[in-house]
Every structure is written in C-alpha cells, then in structure tokens.
Amino acid sequence: MPAPDHDQPKVIAEATEGIGSLTLNRPSSINALDHDMVGLMAAKLAEWADDPQIRAVVIAGAGTRGLCAGGDIVAIHRDAAALAGTDDAAATASGSAEFWRDEYRMNADIAEYPKPYIALMDGIVMGGGVGISAHANTRVVTDRTRLAMPEVGIGLVPDVGGTWLLSRIPDELGTYVALTSAPLNGADAIALGAADHYVPADRLDEFRAALATGTVEQALADFATPPPASALAAQREWIAEAFAADSVREIVANCRRAGRDDVADTIESKSPTALAVTLAALRAAVGESSLREALVREYRTSVRCLQHPDLAEGIRAQVIDKDRTPSWQPSSLDDVTAEAVARFAAPLAADLELTYP
Template sequence: MSEPAVITSKSGRVGHLLLNRPRAINALTHQMVGILQETLDKWATDPQVETVLLTGSGDRGLCAGGDIVSLYHDARAGGSAGADFWRDEYRLNATIANYPKPFVAIMDGIVLGGGIGLSAHADVRVVTERSSIGMPETGIGFLPDVGGTYLLSRTPGELGTHLALTAGSVKAGDAIAIGMADWYVPSEKLDDLITGLATADPKEVLTGLAEPAPAAALLASREWIDECYAGEDLAAIVEALAAHDLEAATKAAETIRKKSPTSCAVTLRALRTAKAFATLEEALDQEFRLAVRISRAPDFVEGVRAQVIDKDRNPSWNPPTIAQLNADDIEAFFAPLPDELGLGKRANSKEKS
C-alpha cells in the first residue's frame, strides 16, 4: 500500500503535518487539502497540541504548488473540480492565517504557489539556505492566488509587483525582507528545531537556532523597480522597463512579454485592489472569483500544456500581446460569481509582523 499524501502525528506538545508526495515535490491535491483542514480543525481544541508544525518530505522542497495537471484536465473538460479545489484550498489558507495556536512552517527548498498558501500565512515562517520561494502563475496563464495578491501587494515598494508579473522567485534573505518569512535557520539545524518544538515554545527554540539572514539582493534593486512598476497600466510598466538603462530592467520587460498578457493584466489589477483590502479573506474572495474565471479562459489550458504537459515552453497566448488586450475583457474577470466564498464577511485576518 502507498503511504498517505499527508502524514499527521503528535510528539510532545507538537502536532506535525508532513506533506508526503516527495516525487511531486509535495504538490497539493484536493485530498491533501481535506486532510489538512480536518486535522487542523481537530487540533484547534486538542489540549495535547500546543504548536502545529508543517514540513515537506524529501529533500527538494516543502511544496511545489497545486496539482495543476489535474486542474488542466478538468479545465479542458469544462468541469467544476477546479472551483471545488480552490474553494477548499482558500478556506484552508484562511484557517492557517487565523489559527488559534502557533503554526510553524518550515519553508525549506522549493515553495511555490499553493505551498505559499500553506506556509506564508503561518505565525512562524522559517527559511533556509535552500529556500526558493515564488509564485510562477503568470507563466501558466493563471494568477498569484492562495492569498498571493495580498502578500505581494504588501511588500516594500513595488517588489511584489515585479515578482508577480515576472513570475520570479526569491531566496531566504529576500523572502524575509519582503514579508514572506520570519526566521533564517541553516538546514543542518532543522532537526534540532523540530526536536526542540516538542518541548518548548517556537520562538524560544528559534532564538537559540536562528542566524542572521543572507543579504536581500532584490531589496537592493528597489529604486528602479519602484520607478518602473508604478501605476496601473501594464503597457506603461513594460515600456518603462524596456526603456531603462539597467539590463535587469530590460530583462524584466522581456520576461513579462513572454507571460500571458491576460494573466499579467488581471494580476496587476488584483494586486492594486488587494492593497486596499483590510483582510486576507477579502483577497481570497477576489482570488476565488478570478481563479474560476481565468481557468475557463484559453490561456490557462495553453499555459499548462506548454509548461507541464508537452513541455515545449512555447505557449500561444490569446491575445498574444499586451497591446491587443481589451479593457472590458479584463474587467469581466472581476465581476461577482453566483457562488462566492464569503470569507471576508465573517473572518478577521491576522497581520504578520
């Protein structure tokens, strides 16, 4: 018999959630979302569990995102499995953000997309020298979801806009600098961290193990990023990047032009809107609306095909360029759905300090 996709256990004062699909870098399935939600609901009132710990099995990463292959097949068939998955996934993200007990996420290795939703909303977020954290969705015709628009809209300056539109990733130092992580612990000390959590408060354990974070390379680029990414006009942003004297800026323009124009336009507007939201839940409500609609647009199926199914890395976007985007078409993605999440109406998100 195969091992379960999520292994739950208790040790001392810790309830341990282990994502267990190492060959897929622990990509998140709907079943896994259900197991995590059910377990967290139980542990919320379990006196034995004082701290929750989230880790990933294998040595490649915590979680490479959602299981987009199954979402691709569902979208091609015109099914509703995608909407069902995102509905439950986003509720799980909100549960983690508002969990009544300390939630420790070890963001070791690759942490992408849905993995961000499981970890970056936690109380205690630990990165290592192996961490690579990002939201690559514009490259597959989707958008940064799982609360990604909320997190990226709150980074210093326009760093989040840059990462979202270019589908970029960051290492440990920048992850802390932009507010997606809190503590830097070398991977060789992770076993000591996990052992220590069984008997002591997370911050007490981390104080003895954490080290100064590496330099934040992206943070040093704020001047040109803030200058070029200002405003709400995607075409103007790309033009500003292309006209800049720095090679990093012109490369960013080239990168964005290769992404889905529709996804980039939806993402930019979603970031600007999310910045004004008071809670994570409001952003998740908006992301659910956008995820359902964008998964039915042609670029999602085409993007996953090109990147994951056929792997030719040559998507045919529709429309193919930013100049051909229609403002009314982008506006339509944001219209209310008949069946909304409604998370923002009944929950208060906890800000990360």
Template sequence: MTGAHDAGAVTGADDSVLLRTEGRAAYLTLNRPRALNALTHAMVRRIDAALTVWEHDPAVETVVVTGAGERGLCAGGDIRAIHDDAKNGDGTASAAFWRDEYRLNARIARYPKPYVAVMDGIVMGGGVGVSAHGSVRIAGERSRIAMPETGIGFVPDVGGTYLLALAPGQLGTHLALTGTAVGAGDAQLCGLSDHYVPSGSLPRLVQDLAHAPVREVLGRHVRPAPPGELAEARGWIDACYSAATVEEIIGRLLDHGDSGAKQAAETLLAKSPTALKVTLAAMRAARGLGSLEKVLDQEYRVSCAALTEPDLVEGIRAQVIDKDRDPRWSPPTLAEVTDADVARFFTPLGERELGLAASDITPEAPW
C-alpha cells in the same frame, strides 16, 4: 497521548499527508515527494481535518508543517488536474478545490496556536498558501519562494496577492508579474517569511519543537538572513512598476538602463498578456481591500474566470505537460487585451461566491 490518538482519526489509508504528535507538537508532513508535494484536493481536506483535531487538543501547543523529500515544501497545486478539468471537464472540480484551499489559507492565517511552516527548498503557489500565512515562517539557504502563476496563464492566488501587496514599494508587483523566485533574505524583506535558519539546523529545530516553546526554540536556531538582491534593485523596481499599465511598466523597464530591468521586461514579454493585466489589477485592488478574507474572495472570482479562458490550459500544456516552453497565448499581445477582458475576471459569482469576508477576523497572536 490524546493528540496522537485523535490525529489517527484523520490519517486513514491515504499517506499524502503524514500526521503525528510528539510531546507538545503536532507534525504535518506533505508527502508526495515525486510530485514535489503538490497539493491535491484530498490533501487540503486532510490538512483541514488535522487542524481541527489539533486546535481542540490541549496537549498540542504547536503545529509544525514540513515537506517530504529533499526538494522542497510544496511546488503548488496539482495543476495537471486543473488542466484536465479546464480542458475536458466543466471546471467544477477545480472550483471546489480552490474553495476548500482558500478557506484553508484563511484558517491558517487565524489559527489559534503557533503554526510553524518550514519553508525549505521550493515553496511556490499553493505551497506559499499553506506556509506564508502561518504565524511562524522559517526559510533557509535552500529556499526558493515564488508565485509563478503568470507563466501558466494564471493569476497569483492562495492569498498571494494579499501577501505581495503588503511588500515594500513595488516589490510585490514585480514578484507577482514576473513570478521571480526569492531566497530567504528577500523573502523576509517582502514579508513572506519571518526567520532564517540554516538548512542543516532545520531537522533539530523541528525536533526541538516537541520539547520546548516556539520562542525558546527559535532563540536557539535563528540566524541573520544572508543579504538578498531586491533591496539594491528597489530604485528601478519602484520607478518602473508604479506605472499605470503593464505596457507602460514594460516600457519603463526597457528604457531604464539597468540590466535587471531589461531582464524583467524580457521575462514579462514571455508571460500571458491576459494574466499580466489581470494580475496587475488584482494586486492594486488587493491593497484597498484590507483583509485576507476579502482578497481571497476576489482571488476566487479571478481563478474561476481563468478556467474559462484559453491561456490557463495552454500555459500548463506548454510548461508542464508537453514542456515545449512555447505557449501560444490568446490574445497574443497586451494591446489586444481590453479593459472589458480584464473586468470579466472580477465579476461577482452570485451564489457561487467564496464568501470568506463575512467571517473576516483579525486575531491577535495568542502566544
């Protein structure tokens, strides 16, 4: 069929993203299972090229995104490459990667055909970016969805601060600062997914999308999501994370008396102090920006600034490269991170701006 022929034009020799069409659906599979399908710049470009082909192919009614292997959809961006670029390069490679990645995130959010993301297993960082902006987001009992950036001295990106800022109460702030992974029930509560389908039914759902409309297929497979944990924790989460500063948030958590609050405080105290303060500022600014495009523009400024700070290299070293889990943050305490330090992350980039806000679109679902 036309879609199969056209998709082949962007397949090439690189099999890091597998592309095929069947019936009324086009299938995109992230295919680096040994790296938990971590996104490279080449993968981002291939996904974008495939979406262009399928957007203009009348035979393709639905796009379906999955991850190869048994562990998950995608663990995030290729942070080893970002580490090497920040440590030994000039940061231009990472900035170029993020520019294309964030533009892809915005494109997914306004894609004119149903974009079905199967958020099975681990879905973190950049994996959230290629799934949670889609129009149909499916999680199962194996799903573990997170924006864990503060643990590597970074700040939630790929539109993560936009998504989390829309979560009820202070749930998004809690997830952004702690990097906590949530299951299917909590993902629905926080607006990160739409539907629950048991993992055992996902292969059949994916197959059925080749032969029937999305709504019909969802009706066959969607089940009530199992209860999560965050609804019961709303009391202490909302009370503590509404504080004005990270220091006050931690103080409230320690004083609250709930064991979950105490655990959250201990989690925060292990994160990059700079990343925590910038993340809180980014989350609160995102609420006022209004559109995903404006938030992505802000995230691009923050990400580029992070390349010039020591905590990103140190965090990736400690968590991913040496795996000693003992990062030496600089500055090492929250008190030493000044308002001016935080403000630097939000400095406009001039000619290097991402510039998505100029194409700000809020489309209605076309189906």
C-alpha cells in the same frame, strides 16, 4: 521527519510532545497539493486548534526538494481544457473550483490559527505551497528556499491569498515578483516580509527537536540566524519607480528605459491576459480589508481563468508538452481590453461565490 513511503498517506499527521506535525508526503511531485490533502490538513488543523495538549503545529514537506510545488497542475489542466469558453456555473462545478474553495478556506484559517503554526519553507515553495506557509504566524526559511508565485507563466493569476501578500510588500517589490515570476531565496523572503526567521537547512532537524523539548521562542532563539543580504531588496529603488505604473505596458516600457531589457523580456513572455488581470488584482487588494475578502475575489478570478484558453495552453506548454512555446490569446498586451480584465473579478451569482462556514 518521516521517510517518504508509497504505502503512507499523502499527509502524515503526528502529535508528539505537544507538537502537531503535518508532513506533505508526495515527494515525487514536490508535495503538490490535491483535494484529498487539503481535506486531511484542514480536519487535523481544526482538531489540533481545539486540543489543549497541542501547543504548536509544524508543517513540512517530505524529501529534500521542497515544502510544496503548488496545486495538482495536471488535474487543473484537464478542467481548463474542458471548460474554456464555458460559463460560471460550469466552471464552479468543476473539480478545480471545488479544490480551490476548500484550499482558500484553509488558507484563511491558517492566517487566523490560534496557536503557533510553524511553516518550514525549505526548498521549493510555489503557488499553493505559499498559501499553506506564507500566511502562517511563524514562517521559517532556509538557505535552500526558493519561493515563487509563477502563475502568470501558465495563464493563471496569483491566488491562495497571493495578491493580498504581494500587494503589501513595499516599493512595488511584490508587483515585480508577481509579473516576473521571479523566485525568492530565503534572504529575499525575509527582506520582503514573506517570512520571519532564517534557519540553516542543515539545522532544521535540531530545530524541530528543540520545539519538542522547549518553547517555540527558545528554539527560534537557539537556531535562527541573521539572513544574508537580499539581492532583490537591493534593487528596490529602480523597481519602485518602474513598477508603480498603472498598466503592464507602461511597466515594460519603464523597465526598458531603466536598462532592464531582461526583465521586460521576461514579463512579455507571460500570458498578456494573466499579466493585466494580475496587476489589476494587486491594485484592488490594497483596498481590501482582510485576507478573506481577497480570497473571495481571487476565487472569482481563478474560476474565470478556467474559462479562458490561456490556462490550458500555458499548462500544456510548461508542464504537459514542455515545449515552452505557448500560444496566448490574445498574444499582445495591446489587445487585452479593460472590459476583459474587469470580468475576471466581477461577482459570481450569489450561489456560486466562495463563502465561509
């Protein structure tokens, strides 16, 4: 893996021995994605998809901290602070909306990639990092993996196809992950169906070398090992019962009845609006026919989050000022109306919708 270098591009693309390698190269920010990076990645993936000399693609993150910590949250904060209370036209014209349009299109292309697309989900994999890895046809986790969709903690709703992925995890474990922002280790990710193969982190370099000299199947056979037991999957019985409810308030009450006040308290610390919209989004995703359809809905929701004060406030509290004391509007689940929730997924004007080339 190339060493991080400030003189190098933010995405390092290399093609060797039939393997196309994309390395996200912003280690100081745990390889957070920005719009330029999405454009570079999408162009290279399209090129390699049509290149008969490339038989597989590998995506990884520079440094040791993780594949990708998500999108450029500071840039999103600037837009959210400026756009709260505005209309759809203003929000969709923002840099954040332009970034999401191209990012979501790339997520859809990754899910349909015609060659082995091997995502090395080592270390931190959050938000946008999930979008470039969990839709892959070959998902590799390690003993260092920490995968999470923490959006409700900053007033956002899981995107990059996150509601599509989480809604399809059995026994409401995906609902649990979405509403609590609980991180998954490598064993959890495999047990929940968010990853496919477990390779010890100290053997990743050997695994990558094997990809260059043999087949993907043989490299996985040589280096993938059975994962440890998943502590989260072991809790599926009580989670399946508690998180099947139709409202976040009922889920919180169910958690308390199950003696899981810690989980209830964690949920109640998140944005009430983001929680309610997230639960509605997960239920809607179950009935959708494709990731592309889900991404259209998620784009609408992300745009509406820019217009809601909780997004700017949540990022301020968690990332900018780091006081961890957001002032949510409204502050209680009881005050989030069904009408307010429905607006987040309501269609945009036709010329503002996410479309695919």
